[in-house]
Amino acid sequence: MSEQIVPDSEHRGLVARLPQVPRDLAQLARFDRPIGWWLLFWPCAWGLWLAGEGFRWELLAWFLLGSIAMRGAGCVYNDIVDANLDRKVARTAVRPVASGRVSKKLAWAWLLVLCLIGLIVLLQLRWEAQLVALGSLVLVAAYPFMKRITWWPQAWLGLVFTWGALVGWIAIRSDRLEVLAPLYAGAALWVIGYDTIYALQDREDDALVGIRSSALRLGGKVKSGVALFYAGAVALWALAFWLLREDWVALIALLPVAWHLAWQVVTLDADDPANPLERFRSNRWAGLLMAAACFVVGNAGG
Numbered sequence: 466m467s468e469q470i471v472p473d474s475e476h477r478g479l480v481a482r483l484p485q486v487p488r489d490l491a492q493l494a495r496f497d498r499p500i501g502w503w504l505l506f507w508p509c510a511w512g513l514w515l516a517g518e519g520f521r522w523e524l525l526a527w528f529l530l531g532s533i534a535m536r537g538a539g540c541v542y543n544d545i546v547d548a549n550l551d552r553k554v555a556r557t558a559v560r561p562v563a564s565g566r567v568s569k570k571l572a573w574a575w576l577l578v579l580c581l582i583g584l585i586v587l588l589q590l591r592w593e594a595q596l597v598a599l600g601s602l603v604l605v606a607a608y609p610f611m612k613r614i615t616w617w618p619q620a621w622l623g624l625v626f627t628w629g630a631l632v633g634w635i636a637i638r639s640d641r642l643e644v645l646a647p648l649y650a651g652a653a654l655w656v657i658g659y660d661t662i663y664a665l666q667d668r669e670d671d672a673l674v675g676i677r678s679s680a681l682r683l684g685g686k687v688k689s690g691v692a693l694f695y696a697g698a699v700a701l702w703a704l705a706f707w708l709l710r711e712d713w714v715a716l717i718a719l720l721p722v723a724w725h726l727a728w729q730v731v732t733l734d735a736d737d738p739a740n741p742l743e744r745f746r747s748n749r750w751a752g753l754l755m756a757a758a759c760f761v762v763g764n765a766g767g
Contacts, residue, residue: 480492480497489561490567490571490575493541493544493560493562494536494537494538495536495540496533496537500748502532502533502536502537503532504659504748504749504752505626506532506752507753508626508629508630509525509629509630509633510528510633510752511630511633511648511756511759512630512631512632512633512634512635512636512759513525513636513637515648515705515762516763517637517763517764518637518764521637524636527590531582531583531586531587532629534579534580534586535579535580537579538579538583539605539608539625541572542609544562544563544572545562545569546609546610547563547609548562548569550676554676556666590632590636591636593635593639594632594636597628597631597632598628604621604624604625612676612677612678616677616682617657617677618678619660619661619664619678619679620653620657622657622660623654623655623656623657624653627653627655627656631645634648644709645705647702647704647708648701648702651697651698651699651700652698654694654701655694655698655726655748655751657694658695658726659744659751661678661679661680661687661690661691661694662687662691662745664678664680665680665687665735665741666738666742687733691730695726695727695730698726699722699726702722702755702758703716706758709762710762710765714765715765718761718762721754722754725754729748729751
């Protein structure tokens with residue numbers, strides 16, 4: 466099975482024990498790579514908790530299910546569109562559709578199933594949040610083509626992968642959009658930073674087959690570029706917190722996530738094949754730290 470596993474798969478466990486076809490479908494939806502749905506889920510929690518109505522565990526659980534399903538759907542769609550390109554890149558050539566283990570017909574059927582799960586989650590939200598969530602579909606549909614037309618597909622991913630912050634906030638309230646705007650903008654910069662780190666793995670293959678990325682565009686300045694994106698993210702998050710609550714204690718809540726992002730930059734080594742993937746995956750903890758900050762600021766008394 467090892468030759469059918471992409472290098473960044475976390476396939477051990479349940480996925481590895483599945484029969485061949487279910488295992489291929491699970492890998493197609495990236496169920497073996499949970500970092501993706503964590504990164505999609507955390508902005509939902511940020512918006513929900515910063516909106517200030519406590520934990521809201523039931524709604525949080527729906528967001529988690531929706532993140533798993535829709536991240537999976539996005540990956541299936543991406544692999545259908547990118548099958549020919551994926552065959553030319555070493556890390557992606559063994560993906561189920563690119564390798565031929567899953568037909569495009571079956572992949573489309575699997576995509577429909579995942580979207581139906583997403584629809585069930587959508588129906589749990591109030592209508593304003595439903596409309597906001599549906600607004601992401603155009604961005605999602607366009608994303609696989611961005612790497613063909615711009616050096617900054619990571620910027621488009623930033624808009625897509627942080628849409629949950631908008632949905633989480635609007636699921637609770639429709640006011641104070643001046644707070645929501647910098648929260649979302651900062652989240653988008655965070656995504657550009659961590660996906661630039663992720664793209665370091667494919668720089669050589671991407672250059673050969675004509676795929677564009679921020680990692681290629683930045684060249685030898687990747688580290689400083691990521692530092693700027695992360696610094697911008699923290700600054701915008703600080704603005705969101707300050708607009709919601711003019712209290713220096715609110716800004717202190719950002720220190721743990723700011724420290725974590727700084728650690729990523731300082732320890733990033735583009736020449737070590739394992740290092741970028743490890744730093745990228747560590748963003749699940751960055752997301753958690755930011756979620757904690759949002760809960761503290763959004764639900765503090767006063």
